[in-house]
Amino acid sequence: MSSVRFRFAFSLIVGVALVLGALFGVRSILINDVGYFETRNSPDSDEPEASGPDFEVIYSGPSIEGQSITVYSGRNEALIGPLIQQFVESTGADVEVRYGNSTDLALLIEIEGQSTPADVFISQSPGAIEYLSTEGLLTPLPNELIEAVPAIFKGEGGDWAGLSGRRRVLVYNTELVDVEELPSSVLELTDARFAGRVAIAPGNSSFQDFVTLMRLEIGDDPTLAWLEGMAANNSPTYAKNSAIVDAVVRGEVDMGLVNHYYMLRYRDESPGAPGDNHLFADDDLGSAVLVTGVGILDDGDLNDAAPKAFIEFMLSEGAQEYYFKKTREYPVKLHLAVPAFLHPLPSEEDAQTLHFTELADGLAGTQDLIDRSGFR
Amino acid sequence: MKTASGVFRRLQGFWILLVGLAFLGPLGYLIYENIRLRPDFAELLGSNRLWRPLGNSLLLATTVTASAMVVGTALAWLVARTDLPGRRAWAVLAPLPLVIPSFVGATALIALLARGGLAESLLSPLGVSELPQLAGFWGAWLTLTLFTYPYVYLPTYARLLSLDSSKEEAARMLGRRPTSVFATVVLPSAWHAITAGSLLVFLYTLSDFGAVDLLRYETLTRSIFTNRLFDRPTSVAHALVLGLAALVVVAGERRLQRRAGDPAKEEAPRRFGQMQALGRLRWAALGGVAAFMLFSLAAPLASLGFWMMRGLVNLGRDVGVVAMDLSSLAQATLSTVLVSATAAVVCVAVVLPVAWQSIRNRSSLAKATGVLAGVNFALPGVVVALALVFWALRMPFSEQIYQSYPLLIGGYVLLFGSQANQAAQVAVTTAPVRFTEAARMLGARRIRRFVSIELLLMTPSLAAAGGIVLLSVMKELPLTLLAAPTGLSMLSSEIWDSTETLSLAQAGVESLVLVAASGLLTWLLVIRRYRFGHST
Numbered sequence: 001m002s003s004v005r006f007r008f009a010f011s012l013i014v015g016v017a018l019v020l021g022a023l024f025g026v027r028s029i030l031i032n033d034v035g036y037f038e039t040r041n042s043p044d045s046d047e048p049e050a051s052g053p054d055f056e057v058i059y060s061g062p063s064i065e066g067q068s069i070t071v072y073s074g075r076n077e078a079l080i081g082p083l084i085q086q087f088v089e090s091t092g093a094d095v096e097v098r099y100g101n102s103t104d105l106a107l108l109i110e111i112e113g114q115s116t117p118a119d120v121f122i123s124q125s126p127g128a129i130e131y132l133s134t135e136g137l138l139t140p141l142p143n144e145l146i147e148a149v150p151a152i153f154k155g156e157g158g159d160w161a162g163l164s165g166r167r168r169v170l171v172y173n174t175e176l177v178d179v180e181e182l183p184s185s186v187l188e189l190t191d192a193r194f195a196g197r198v199a200i201a202p203g204n205s206s207f208q209d210f211v212t213l214m215r216l217e218i219g220d221d222p223t224l225a226w227l228e229g230m231a232a233n234n235s236p237t238y239a240k241n242s243a244i245v246d247a248v249v250r251g252e253v254d255m256g257l258v259n260h261y262y263m264l265r266y267r268d269e270s271p272g273a274p275g276d277n278h279l280f281a282d283d284d285l286g287s288a289v290l291v292t293g294v295g296i297l298d299d300g301d302l303n304d305a306a307p308k309a310f311i312e313f314m315l316s317e318g319a320q321e322y323y324f325k326k327t328r329e330y331p332v333k334l335h336l337a338v339p340a341f342l343h344p345l346p347s348e349e350d351a352q353t354l355h356f357t358e359l360a361d362g363l364a365g366t367q368d369l370i371d372r373s374g375f376r
Numbered sequence: 377m378k379t380a381s382g383v384f385r386r387l388q389g390f391w392i393l394l395v396g397l398a399f400l401g402p403l404g405y406l407i408y409e410n411i412r413l414r415p416d417f418a419e420l421l422g423s424n425r426l427w428r429p430l431g432n433s434l435l436l437a438t439t440v441t442a443s444a445m446v447v448g449t450a451l452a453w454l455v456a457r458t459d460l461p462g463r464r465a466w467a468v469l470a471p472l473p474l475v476i477p478s479f480v481g482a483t484a485l486i487a488l489l490a491r492g493g494l495a496e497s498l499l500s501p502l503g504v505s506e507l508p509q510l511a512g513f514w515g516a517w518l519t520l521t522l523f524t525y526p527y528v529y530l531p532t533y534a535r536l537l538s539l540d541s542s543k544e545e546a547a548r549m550l551g552r553r554p555t556s557v558f559a560t561v562v563l564p565s566a567w568h569a570i571t572a573g574s575l576l577v578f579l580y581t582l583s584d585f586g587a588v589d590l591l592r593y594e595t596l597t598r599s600i601f602t603n604r605l606f607d608r609p610t611s612v613a614h615a616l617v618l619g620l621a622a623l624v625v626v627a628g629e630r631r632l633q634r635r636a637g638d639p640a641k642e643e644a645p646r647r648f649g650q651m652q653a654l655g656r657l658r659w660a661a662l663g664g665v666a667a668f669m670l671f672s673l674a675a676p677l678a679s680l681g682f683w684m685m686r687g688l689v690n691l692g693r694d695v696g697v698v699a700m701d702l703s704s705l706a707q708a709t710l711s712t713v714l715v716s717a718t719a720a721v722v723c724v725a726v727v728l729p730v731a732w733q734s735i736r737n738r739s740s741l742a743k744a745t746g747v748l749a750g751v752n753f754a755l756p757g758v759v760v761a762l763a764l765v766f767w768a769l770r771m772p773f774s775e776q777i778y779q780s781y782p783l784l785i786g787g788y789v790l791l792f793g794s795q796a797n798q799a800a801q802v803a804v805t806t807a808p809v810r811f812t813e814a815a816r817m818l819g820a821r822r823i824r825r826f827v828s829i830e831l832l833l834m835t836p837s838l839a840a841a842g843g844i845v846l847l848s849v850m851k852e853l854p855l856t857l858l859a860a861p862t863g864l865s866m867l868s869s870e871i872w873d874s875t876e877t878l879s880l881a882q883a884g885v886e887s888l889v890l891v892a893a894s895g896l897l898t899w900l901l902v903i904r905r906y907r908f909g910h911s912t
Contacts, residue, residue: 070862076873076876076877077873078873078874078877078879078882079877096862096863097862097863098857098862098863099857099869099873100857100858101854101857103604103605104604104758104761104854104857104858105858106605107604107605107758107762108762108765108858111762111765111766111769112765112769115769115774115778117778117779117862127605127606128605131605131606202592203589203592203602237592240590242875243483243486246487265877269879269881367602
């Protein structure tokens with residue numbers, strides 16, 4: 001019996017060793033032959049240091065030490081966890097966070113209603129937080145808290161504020177695409193010269209928000225014509241933004257419509273990867289800006305000093321800097337200087353952005369248009 | 377003595393009623409939402425927005441079930457009953473693909489086959505230039521088959537281990553070939569286990585969102601998800617239709633099931649461990665098993681390992697996998713192990729009376745409870761999670777139970793009760809009635825009879841039931857995210873977090889830890905329970 005066990009354990013160890021060996025073999029093939037990682041020792045001098053200088057946020061509001069708040073966060077822990085940690089350290093407040101998908105958390109809050117344990121909701125998309133706003137579940141925020149946030153980046157009722165911004169861009173493979181041939185408008189992508197070369201993610205919510213915006217700006221029929229043009233151009237489709245960036249860097253497809261930060265983060269992990277963001281003109285639909293948002297839940301609790309302090313903290317300059325230093329997003333406070341790798345956002349006048357009130361009726365129609373346009 | 381036994385039975389009846397009421401929760405919530413939001417059913421029933429995704433869901437579920445049935449049964453027989461080389465290793469490896477979350481599995485397979493991916497860099501020196509791309513119906517079918525066959529494999533394997541081998545030997549002595557022995561002796565005896573597992577595959581496929589979304593196949597579940605915020609009425613109406621479709625299928629399967637599995641006819645197992653010699657087919661079978669496991673386990677693991685390696689290239693820089701917080705990874709692993717093991721044990725214990733009464737006494741209350749459990753398993757996890765929250769907040773003591781561990785475990789029972797029930801019914805079938813009768817004549821009390829005879833005989837199949845639940849809980853996502861105590865971090869949520877933020881290297885490490893932990897747990901808690909039928 002024991003010899004059987006020994007043989008079993010032995011073959012298990014040998015098996016693990018073989019798998020590890022194979023993996024290291026594959027890795028050396030990739031490093032030597034495919035050349036993904038060669039450039040790691042010759043970083044571009046323009047590249048920002050991924051690890052960046054450590055951010056620091058100084059909180060100067062009223063003391064909320066010992067108070068506790070519960071946050072439902074549709075933003076992932078990797079993106080906002082360190083910032084929340086800073087909040088805890090600098091205020092002495094106690095923060096509990098439930099991470100999840102923004103939409104699911106919004107539905108959860110709706111069901112919980114007045115008995116929700118959550119004080120603050122952080123949303124990855126304007127849609128989920130505006131949904132709670134229309135359901136009357138958010139408390140209006142004091143004006144002094146959000147006055148520095150441009151009107152286009154906050155809720156119409158002043159009950160939520162943008163935290164960070166994402167810009168739509170065209171990511172492209174620098175080895176396969178000549179910068180000269182890149183268009184200034186997203187509408188040009190239906191040209192025959194882009195046939196089969198532009199990846200899109202029809203099921204992705206950012207792409208759908210962009211299409212909804214297009215419908216609002218130019219109307220349904222031209223939008224459908226553009227989608228059909230993209231489909232007729234054999235634009236390859238992918239499940240999500242990250243898959244497109246991965247495919248562009250691999251050289252599987254020349255370019256793709258994505259949010260700006262995917263490529264920036266990809267380069268943080270694999271410096272020198274042959275990909276870059278191309279910006280359409282500032283006032284072009286292709287340059288739409290989508291925000292993440294934060295709001296306070298109306299749970300009948302009158303003492304919301306701690307939630308307000310949380311929002312004040314999240315909108316402070318230090319926290320805003322955190323976004324471009326760490327998550328590669330735009331601060332919503334437009335006056336802040338951003339590093340060169342983060343091309344400046346369109347001005348408030350030019351910026352194309354989207355509000356849920358328009359979105360609410362729009363999304364089903366948008367998905368219908370996308371379905372009808374014949375993407376495979 | 378008679379009264380004691382009567383009390384025992386009445387207690388069981390009361391318990392089953394309680395469980396049945398709880399299992400009614402998600403359907404009840406959906407009916408409430410449909411009344412509140414008033415979707416336009418006339419318009420819905422007349423449009424392709426419902427029928428096409430519903431047709432796609434049923435088509436995918438049927439085809440995945442058929443293929444998983446074939447693969448799961450063949451694997452179970454080869455590993456349990458033949459002299460396949462390396463059976464002990466295969467016994468540990470074969471259930472593992474179940475723990476790979478479908479969004480991770482699909483992402484890994486897509487990345488593997490994509491242009492410039494791992495498969496191409498390995499195969500291009502051999503002159504392979506064009507690889508098939510994974511998408512649409514065939515992509516979803518392949519991916520789901522690769523990751524759901526353990527639903528069939530586990531109960532069938534357990535059943536085959538506790539099966540008396542004398543009939544097989546008789547058939548062999550009569551000169552039957554291995555395939556013929558398999559078809560005429562093994563298949564009929566294992567049929568109940570096979571169909572029980574196949575139903576789980578069918579229901580799981582109906583509920584899956586991760587794979588169909590990534591592979592862009594428009595099923596009803598995908599439509600429930602895309603409409604869940606902006607078009608609530610359509611979403612809840614589609615969810616109700618999905619639940620009703622599952623109800624029809626599960627109830628229909630019960631009718632087919634009637635002839636299978638009768639504990640009154642069950643023979644006492646007398647001989648174990650006589651292996652079918654495969655002869656020349658031995659190495660061909662090994663090749664087949666290895667090739668299949670290459671796709672279902674090795675390929676996704678290689679993809680994950682590849683992501684991990686890519687992250688390790690950044691050594692010395694404070695990003696990606698190097699920046700990973702190992703203590704939080706260890707904590708997530710520990711809570712995953714504890715929560716999933718607890719949920720598995722509780723789930724089997726809660727459901728065992730239901731399985732017992734539906735097989736032994738053909739209780740219609742127990743059968744109805746089983747059907748409701750099946751409906752819950754076919755619903756997307758997020759719907760069951762929202763239903764759990766909905767009802768929990770309307771319960772007495774809701775302040776105390778809301779977002780607590782017991783409620784989370786209860787949620788897992790709600791979601792995965794069908795898994796435990798299906799496999800536990802196989803277990804009950806394997807405990808011959810004549811043993812119970814013999815013991816009663818010898819004067820053994822009911823409880824004692826149960827513990828010393830029936831429970832012992834049912835152990836392998838009950839372990840399989842627990843094993844399925846265990847692996848499912850380990851990878852479960854929406855319920856864990858919405859209903860767990862605030863701040864609890866599990867491996868599945870960490871993996872989700874990493875893939876969402878494109879930290880594929882981290883996702884790779886975390887997924888490998890998940891697979892390793894589940895392999896260890898399956899071996900400790902499930903495979904070792906099989907020993908009595910396996911001892912040499």
